[in-house]
Amino acid sequence: xxxxxxxxxxxxxxxxLPSEERRRFLQFGLSVTGVFLGGTVLSLxxxxxAQGALGGMSPAKKYPYSPHYTMVIRQNRCxxxxxxxxxxxxxxxxxxxxxxxxxxxxxxxxxxxxxxxIFMPVLCNHCNRPPxxxxxxxxxxxxxxxxxxxxxxxxxxxxxxxxMAACPYNARYFIETWGVRAIxxxxxxxxxxxxxxxGRITACAEACPAKVRVFGDLTDPESRAYKLIHAPEKVxxxxxxxxxxxxxxxxxxx
Amino acid sequence: xxxxxxxxxxxxxxxxxxxxxxFCVGQAVAEEEYDEExxxxxxxxxxxxxxxxxxxxHKIHTMGAGLECDSCHDxxxxxxxxxxxxxxxxxxxxxxxxxxxxACHDGDMAFASNKRCTICHIGVKGFERLHSGDxxxxxxxxxxx
Numbered sequence: 001x002x003x004x005x006x007x008x009x010x011x012x013x014x015x016x017l018p019s020e021e022r023r024r025f026l027q028f029g030l031s032v033t034g035v036f037l038g039g040t041v042l043s044l045x046x047x048x049x050a051q052g053a054l055g056g057m058s059p060a061k062k063y064p065y066s067p068h069y070t071m072v073i074r075q076n077r078c079x080x081x082x083x084x085x086x087x088x089x090x091x092x093x094x095x096x097x098x099x100x101x102x103x104x105x106x107x108x109x110x111x112x113x114x115x116x117x118i119f120m121p122v123l124c125n126h127c128n129r130p131p132x133x134x135x136x137x138x139x140x141x142x143x144x145x146x147x148x149x150x151x152x153x154x155x156x157x158x159x160x161x162x163x164m165a166a167c168p169y170n171a172r173y174f175i176e177t178w179g180v181r182a183i184x185x186x187x188x189x190x191x192x193x194x195x196x197x198x199g200r201i202t203a204c205a206e207a208c209p210a211k212v213r214v215f216g217d218l219t220d221p222e223s224r225a226y227k228l229i230h231a232p233e234k235v236x237x238x239x240x241x242x243x244x245x246x247x248x249x250x251x252x253x254x
Numbered sequence: 255x256x257x258x259x260x261x262x263x264x265x266x267x268x269x270x271x272x273x274x275x276x277f278c279v280g281q282a283v284a285e286e287e288y289d290e291e292x293x294x295x296x297x298x299x300x301x302x303x304x305x306x307x308x309x310x311x312h313k314i315h316t317m318g319a320g321l322e323c324d325s326c327h328d329x330x331x332x333x334x335x336x337x338x339x340x341x342x343x344x345x346x347x348x349x350x351x352x353x354x355x356x357a358c359h360d361g362d363m364a365f366a367s368n369k370r371c372t373i374c375h376i377g378v379k380g381f382e383r384l385h386s387g388d389x390x391x392x393x394x395x396x397x398x399x
Binding site: 076077078079080081082083103105116117118119209210 | 378
């Protein structure tokens with residue numbers, strides 16, 4: 001139908017829409033925005049499966065990587081001791097002017113003049129649809145085909161910092177130390193701790209005295225991280241789901 | 255003009271009353287001045303072991319909660335600040351076992367030591383703020399690095 005013809009039509013309004021039609025539209029919206037917990041976990045499955053998960057039926061059946069690394073952050077346990085930051089910096093040679101992981105601080109109003117502190121550890125979310133990878137002009141940053149870790153190839157990096165601007169999580173910095181001039185970021189200790197421990201743990205997770213950070217593999221149902229994310233009656237959330245980046249770092253309160 | 259004529263005489267006594275009220279409130283607050291002799295040092299005690307950092311306020315515990323000095327001294331804590339931190343058993347595990355803060359913070363007398371961590375824990379950021387004298391973070395994303 002041409003636009004001109006369309007204009008001649010009378011507006012039917014939404015009231016007269018059959019409810020089935022409306023439901024289908026809403027469903028579409030929910031699956032696009034990733035409202036379902038999984039949005040991110042489940043984004044890999046169809047909206048129909050996501051609906052099932054909402055009713056506690058079937059969790060996501062498939063993750064695109066194997067091992068599909070993830071980190072669960074049990075936010076309310078974090079006391080900002082920053083041992084994770086120290087361990088990360090030592091393990092991965094992170095200079096003082098940058099970070100691969102850090103802790104954000106918030107103050108929440110509890111009413112009647114009372115406040116509560118909230119510490120929020122952040123790091124690269126190793127998104128399934130990483131905006132940083134999409135914008136990199138030289139493919140210096142890429143998804144590892146096996147693990148899904150978002151990697152940096154320093155030799156290819158031209159330092160344009162477009163990825164820094166694209167990252168929804170502010171997880172990248174420009175390293176200008178020890179003769180290196182490139183973007184640096186968390187790689188789940190791929191070439192350091194993860195290699196040493198045969199994929200068991202990252203430096204930050206190991207250093208955490210409060211067991212805030214739980215590193216694991218989403219394809220392994222026996223993994224602690226998998227169990228936490230799939231525990232009943234738990235609210236699990238991701239940061240900035242609206243970007244559609246499908247992050248693999250999940251937050252919850254223990 | 256008419257309005258002004260009417261409101262002006264009504265406003266003055268009200269302002270006077272307000273002044274008197276504020277004065278009285280001010281007096282009442284001043285009367286409850288913090289007495290370090292009775293309540294312990296006003297400066298917070300900051301623990302940096304086993305992790306940075308925990309902020310202990312004498313004011314909240316004595317003046318606020320009505321505890322006596324000997325509720326904690328010298329059995330749970332020595333008078334001298336920093337003594338407990340030297341002990342190897344100054345850990346969260348000990349607190350859960352009823353030692354140190356855990357003697358009261360057991361979920362019965364006071365909130366449990368394994369709940370609401372950030373009531374006491376101020377973190378590295380809080381520690382640095384105490385030492386730099388800065389105010390609490392104004393926005394939601396204080397201190398990136």
